[in-house]
Amino acid sequence: MASQNMPLSEFELIDRFFKSRFTGNLHSAVSLGIGDDAAVLTGLAGQSVCVCTDVLVSGIHFPAHADPAEIGQRALRVNLSDLAAMGAKPVCFTLGLTLPSADEQWLLKFSSGLFSAAEQFGCSLVGGDTNRGPLSVSITAVGEVPSGRPVTRGGAMPGDLLYVTDCLGGGQVALHYLGFSAAEPIAKKATLAEARNKAVHRDLTREEEAYLLGRFFRPEPRFAFADLTRNLMSSAIDVSDGLHADAGHLATASGVGLRINLDKLPFAQQVLDLTSEEECVTAALFGGDDYELCFTAAITHKDKIEKVASTLELRVTAIGEVQQGSGVSLFNEGVAVSANHGRGFDHFPTVDRQ
Amino acid sequence: MASQNMPLSEFELIDRFFKSRFTGNLHSAVSLGIGDDAAVLTGLAGQSVCVCTDVLVSGIHFPAHADPAEIGQRALRVNLSDLAAMGAKPVCFTLGLTLPSADEQWLLKFSSGLFSAAEQFGCSLVGGDTNRGPLSVSITAVGEVPSGRPVTRGGAMPGDLLYVTDCLGGGQVALHYLGFSAAEPIAKKATLAEARNKAVHRDLTREEEAYLLGRFFRPEPRFAFADLTRNLMSSAIDVSDGLHADAGHLATASGVGLRINLDKLPFAQQVLDLTSEEECVTAALFGGDDYELCFTAAITHKDKIEKVASTLELRVTAIGEVQQGSGVSLFNEGVAVSANHGRGFDHFPTVDRQ
Numbered sequence: 001m002a003s004q005n006m007p008l009s010e011f012e013l014i015d016r017f018f019k020s021r022f023t024g025n026l027h028s029a030v031s032l033g034i035g036d037d038a039a040v041l042t043g044l045a046g047q048s049v050c051v052c053t054d055v056l057v058s059g060i061h062f063p064a065h066a067d068p069a070e071i072g073q074r075a076l077r078v079n080l081s082d083l084a085a086m087g088a089k090p091v092c093f094t095l096g097l098t099l100p101s102a103d104e105q106w107l108l109k110f111s112s113g114l115f116s117a118a119e120q121f122g123c124s125l126v127g128g129d130t131n132r133g134p135l136s137v138s139i140t141a142v143g144e145v146p147s148g149r150p151v152t153r154g155g156a157m158p159g160d161l162l163y164v165t166d167c168l169g170g171g172q173v174a175l176h177y178l179g180f181s182a183a184e185p186i187a188k189k190a191t192l193a194e195a196r197n198k199a200v201h202r203d204l205t206r207e208e209e210a211y212l213l214g215r216f217f218r219p220e221p222r223f224a225f226a227d228l229t230r231n232l233m234s235s236a237i238d239v240s241d242g243l244h245a246d247a248g249h250l251a252t253a254s255g256v257g258l259r260i261n262l263d264k265l266p267f268a269q270q271v272l273d274l275t276s277e278e279e280c281v282t283a284a285l286f287g288g289d290d291y292e293l294c295f296t297a298a299i300t301h302k303d304k305i306e307k308v309a310s311t312l313e314l315r316v317t318a319i320g321e322v323q324q325g326s327g328v329s330l331f332n333e334g335v336a337v338s339a340n341h342g343r344g345f346d347h348f349p350t351v352d353r354q
Numbered sequence: 355m356a357s358q359n360m361p362l363s364e365f366e367l368i369d370r371f372f373k374s375r376f377t378g379n380l381h382s383a384v385s386l387g388i389g390d391d392a393a394v395l396t397g398l399a400g401q402s403v404c405v406c407t408d409v410l411v412s413g414i415h416f417p418a419h420a421d422p423a424e425i426g427q428r429a430l431r432v433n434l435s436d437l438a439a440m441g442a443k444p445v446c447f448t449l450g451l452t453l454p455s456a457d458e459q460w461l462l463k464f465s466s467g468l469f470s471a472a473e474q475f476g477c478s479l480v481g482g483d484t485n486r487g488p489l490s491v492s493i494t495a496v497g498e499v500p501s502g503r504p505v506t507r508g509g510a511m512p513g514d515l516l517y518v519t520d521c522l523g524g525g526q527v528a529l530h531y532l533g534f535s536a537a538e539p540i541a542k543k544a545t546l547a548e549a550r551n552k553a554v555h556r557d558l559t560r561e562e563e564a565y566l567l568g569r570f571f572r573p574e575p576r577f578a579f580a581d582l583t584r585n586l587m588s589s590a591i592d593v594s595d596g597l598h599a600d601a602g603h604l605a606t607a608s609g610v611g612l613r614i615n616l617d618k619l620p621f622a623q624q625v626l627d628l629t630s631e632e633e634c635v636t637a638a639l640f641g642g643d644d645y646e647l648c649f650t651a652a653i654t655h656k657d658k659i660e661k662v663a664s665t666l667e668l669r670v671t672a673i674g675e676v677q678q679g680s681g682v683s684l685f686n687e688g689v690a691v692s693a694n695h696g697r698g699f700d701h702f703p704t705v706d707r708q
Contacts, residue, residue: 031402032506035607037439037591038406038497040504045399048385051480052392053494055450057487085391096409096450096492126405133411133490138450138483140407140494143392150394152386237391253389 013102017111018095018125026124027091029144039126041091047144049091052082058135062217068106070217071137072113078240079141080121080221081291085238087151087230088143089223090121095128096138121221149230153253156235156296162258162320163305165222165293167268168243169280172287174212177204177274204274211270219291225316226293228308236295244285244339246294247328254296257325262332266317285330285339296322367456371465372449372479380478381445383498393480395445401498403445406436412489416571422460424571425491426467432594433495434475434575435645439592441505441584442497443577444475449482450492475575503584507607510589510650516612516674517659519576519647521622522597523634526641528566531558531628558628565624573645579670580647582662590649598639598693600648601682608650611679616686620671639684639693650676 019034032040041049056075058064080090095114099106118125123141156162204212226236235254237246243260251258267280275283284290297305302318309316323329330337373388386394395403410429412418434444449468453460472479477495510516558566580590589608593600597614605612621634629637638644651659656672663670677683684691 032504036506036508037436038404038442038495038504040440040499041403041405042501044403049395049398049403049496050392051395051405051446051448051494051496053448053450053482053492055452055483055485055492057452057485060485060487082391086394088392092405094405094407094494096407096494098409098411098490128407129409129492131409131411131414133414134488136452136487136490138407138409138492140405140448140450141392142403142405145394147396150386150392152390154390 013107013130017107018128026119026122030092030124030126033092033124033126036127039092039094041142044091044144046147048147048150050083050086050088050143050145050150051140052079053138053140054079054082055136055138064135066217067113068109069113069116070213072110072115073117074217074219075137075139076114076117076121076141077219077221078291079139080123080223081219081238081240083141083143084221084223084226085151085236085293086143086145087149087226087233087236088145089227090123090221091142091144092124092126093118093139093141095125096131097128098131098133098136098138100132100135121223145230151226151230151233151236151295153235153237153250156250156254156256156258156322157298158256158322158324160234160296160298160322161302161318162247162260162322163293163295163297163316163318164239164243164266165225166220166315167266167271168239168284168290168292169265169267169287170212170215170271171219171289171291172283173271173275173280174216175287175289177212178209178216208270208274211268216289219289221291222293222314224312225308225314228312229295229297229305232297232301232304233295234297236293239290239292239294240288242284242286242288243290243294244328245288250294250296251327254322255326257323257327257329258320259323259329259331260320262330262337264317264319266315266319367461367484371461372482380473380476384446384478384480387446387478387480390481393446393448395496398445398498400501402501402504404437404440404442404497404499404504405494406433407492407494408433408436409490409492418489420571421467422463423467423470424567426464426469427471428571428573429491429493430468430471430475430495431573431575432645433493434477434577435573435592435594437495437497438575438577438580439505439590439647440497440499441503441580441587441590442499443581444477444575445496445498446478446480447472447493447495449479451482452485452487452490454486454489471572475577499584505580505584505587505590505649507589507591507604510604510608510610510612510676511652512610512676512678514588514650514652514676515656515672516601516614516676517647517649517651517670517672518593518597518620519579520574520669521620521625522593522638522644522646523619523621523641524566524569524625525573525643525645526637527625527629527634528570529641529643531566532563532570562624562628565622570643573643575645576647576668578666579662579668582666583649583651583659586651586655586658587649588651590647593644593646593648594642596638596640596642597648598682599642604648604650605681608676609680611677611681611683612674613677613683613685614674616684616691618671618673620669620673
């Protein structure tokens with residue numbers, strides 16, 4: 001039915017911006033890509049197939065006026081991050097693109113960002129659907145993981161350590177500082193602004209702006225790390241909704257409690273330069289958009305995990321422990337604190353810091 | 355990031371309407387369904403995996419005021435139709451649902467229609483994403499087909515016969531008669547209305563209305579037929595954009611020409627009762643939304659195909675032939691006619707009929 005929505009140009013548009021840009025079989029399992037009723041993957045013997053879908057809606061997941069190349073990057077990367085959180089490697093993806101008009105400039109930039117990410121991660125665009133309507137980008141990513149070896153949310157055991165990769169809070173601080181919510185109803189801005197209402201807001205340097213744009217639009221699916229630690233992790237999730245919510249999902253799926261030591265949370269210096277540490281904690285816990293791995297591993301694997309992290313030059317931080325019980329408990333320098341974030345994303349209450 | 359869009363209830367909503375309705379592993383390959391970062395499929399050895407995505411946008415692919423259960427049915431069925439056109443069988447699907455508000459009544463009905471179709475076709479909902487925004491439904495269906503045996507668009511050979519399953523034109527006539535375009539910008543209505551501008555429009559009987567609702571909202575993916583004829587078909591596509599366009603895709607992918615004999619096109623009596631045969635031809639060629647299989651097969655398979663059709667009590671009609679050359683040629687009772695449909699979906703020109 002799609003051609004009827006964009007009668008003159010949909011097929012040409014697909015050919016021009018997507019099919020003709022098809023960069024061949026970036027993954028050998030893709031035996032049939034764009035251009036038939038469905039894509040076909042063959043030769044995944046010994047592998048399980050992972051499938052995940054994320055929809056990015058204009059004005060909610062990205063500002064409508066954002067650089068289309070960055071939207072393309074972000075749309076694919078946030079999906080791939082889910083694959084990495086399963087210990088899977090990317091194979092291919094499909095694209096459901098709804099856009100208000102066949103804007104060639106927009107499409108040129110969007111597809112360039114999308115394909116740049118696709119090439120970086122070795123996964124081909126294998127199909128999809130283009131329609132006219134309010135701008136949104138729906139991507140389904142397909143990955144592979146050795147059969148029986150996916151890392152689920154459900155394997156954390158009491159005594160395991162809780163880790164995160166790289167740094168947290170950057171996604172949320174980026175949203176705030178880049179002013180993306182000025183013209184668009186990005187839900188988080190107001191909240192962080194509220195948390196920040198006594199903070200000094202200053203202009204960004206060019207380097208800071210580049211860093212924040214990167215954090216928001218080009219999160220890094222942690223494939224290399226997940227591939228080397230697949231057999232060490234007992235559970236994993238990617239931090240998309242904020243550490244508090246996502247750790248909560250791990251705890252629930254594993255039937256355990258998680259203790260998070262707030263004083264251990266890792267923050268980038270670029271983020272600490274822009275906001276207080278307390279606000280960083282708020283952003284990390286409730287902000288989301290960081291797309292780092294949050295995972296657990298037996299304490300006996302501690303050295304191995306640190307070695308992989310060192311090899312990859314990736315910061316990996318033990319931020320807490322798995323306990324008997326349920327839910328997420330927050331501690332600051334040994335003192336229990338409560339996450340009174342109430343409805344939505346109110347800021348984290350004053351922490352009794354030294 | 356999704357939880358931030360529907361802060362209070364997204365997780366509860368997913369649990370209530372989708373996760374709790376997860377009907378177990380309708381397909382044995384689904385080793386991990388809803389509730390992790392990605393679904394996991396295991397044990398598809400010897401099978402190729404087929405993946406296809408369709409996005410249905412409110413006001414374009416269905417009227418916003420349509421029965422949500424019917425929207426759920428249609429959203430899954432049009433995706434599954436693509437799998438059937440590959441000769442594949444369904445395994446599972448993901449759902450990207452964007453909706454303006456967490457309307458419980460709407461969700462209850464929508465999920466009931468969706469799961470009803472899912473159970474009928476034995477494919478589980480294994481994951482997805484729920485967001486707030488303009489109503490649209492993005493589904494990615496995953497299927498399986500014996501390795502090396504997918505039926506592509508690219509295998510038609512000169513001398514093959516061209517077939518369609520069941521009847522054509524019903525999707526378009528349904529759109530018109532059900533008045534779906536009255537409140538919503540469904541693109542086709544105006545066109546068919548134009549084609550029909552001298553026709554008498556009458557009220558539908560209850561039976562006619564039920565028939566047309568079924569044609570539009572519950573198209574039948576032809577899995578049983580495709581499964582029994584996978585090794586007989588040389589190429590296949592499902593008729594979603596209109597026979598002329600979709601046969602054109604077959605011709606292009608196969609590097610052949612297709613001759614369609616308009617006087618052979620199959621129409622349901624219910625549709626012929628509502629509109630002229632000439633308008634039926636227009637609807638079949640340019641209307642779309644029929645989701646029947648259009649396929650080719652060597653003439654030596656004619657008897658076998660007829661036998662399968664007879665066994666399944668499915669009307670299957672030889673409507674033309676594969677030729678040397680390119681493109682789609684139309685004939686009516688042996689006389690070449692031209693498809694002057696011009697821009698978009700203008701009606702098929704007067705045919706020199708006896």
